[in-house]
């Protein structure tokens with residue numbers, strides 16, 4: 001039996017995670033992390049008050065202690081600043097991945113250990129396996145549609161060691177069934193969406209509040225002016241909709257194929273593999289962390305360049321400065337600086353890093 005602190009978000013997955021930990025005989029406490037309060041009144045729904053209430057109701061239903069842990073300052077420093085700094089500097093940050101390393105398995109785990117807990121459990125769809133040498137691996141979740149191991153790819157060994165993912169062996173419909181069987185007050189609650197803890201606020205509305213608009217020209221790959229954009233930070237490579245430029249070709253929309261920070265131009269082109277800038281095979285990945293062991297020299301593994309992408313064969317080569325060169329066997333669409341590259345060996349998460357530079 002272990003002392004487990006469950007991150008109770010007020011959603012179905014973490015509620016079932018708490019119930020499963022109890023069923024397995026652990027001593028369980030639930031805690032809601034208060035991270036963001038929308039004090040600047042950005043338009044959109046930010047239902048944290050409802051979430052705390054729901055989390056509390058679940059804890060009561062399960063008969064476990066419930067706490068609210070105030071991490072607003074740390075969230076602002078570690079996530080909001082990283083997010084805004086990233087967008088200001090022209091990259092596309094990934095707050096969801098950083099949330100796991102910095103918040104849930106960062107300050108929240110530190111709090112848990114200080115308070116005498118052995119581990120933090122969450123409702124993530126990922127699996128964890130202990131090895132006989134006293135280390136832990138993170139594996140893809142059993143549900144291929146829900147697998148969230150990508151979001152855990154920057155986690156370090158100590159974090160993996162103290163993590164528990166009770167829903168990871170199950171499919172989402174099974175998790176809903178458990179919630180119904182146990183009559184959990186959130187059994188029929190809709191899944192949450194939106195960035196991390198910011199809730200259902202649109203990213204563009206969120207950014208508009210902090211990063212000033214910086215309009216410029218939209219051009220095609222030959223440099224012909226096609227329209228105006230509101231600020232390069234509001235667009236991502238490969239984006240099909242929302243740039244406002246109608247395509248003259250039927251059934252072939254323009255997509256964002258480049259951002260030129262010097263001229264403040266947004267470049268659009270065709271969504272084809274020969275469009276310059278849209279596909280790349282070779283890149284530099286920095287801020288790399290390996291969950292359990294560092295690959296020995298040049299290695300053939302797999303890499304997943306975004307959440308909803310397949311992992312693809314790559315060759316990784318360590319560079320002198322702690323960064324890694326990653327060469328994909330097949331060119332990948334819209335690899336974006338700032339986004340996360342997760343590394344796998346079959347179903348095992350090896351680690352991850354941040355795309356820093358696209359070579360070709």
Ligand SMILES: Nc1ncnc2c1ncn2[C@@H]1O[C@H](COP(=O)(O)OP(=O)(O)OP(=O)(O)O)[C@@H](O)[C@H]1O
Nearest residue numbers: 007008009011012013014031032033122123124192
């Ligand atoms: N505000 C929070 N307080 C405590 N734990 C949280 C909070 N937000 C997320 N978590 C934990 O992180 C896990 C993954 O977060 P994510 O935002 O992806 O939730 P989710 O997949 O919608 O799960 P859920 O149905 O539990 O909300 C949650 O299952 C929960 O354990």
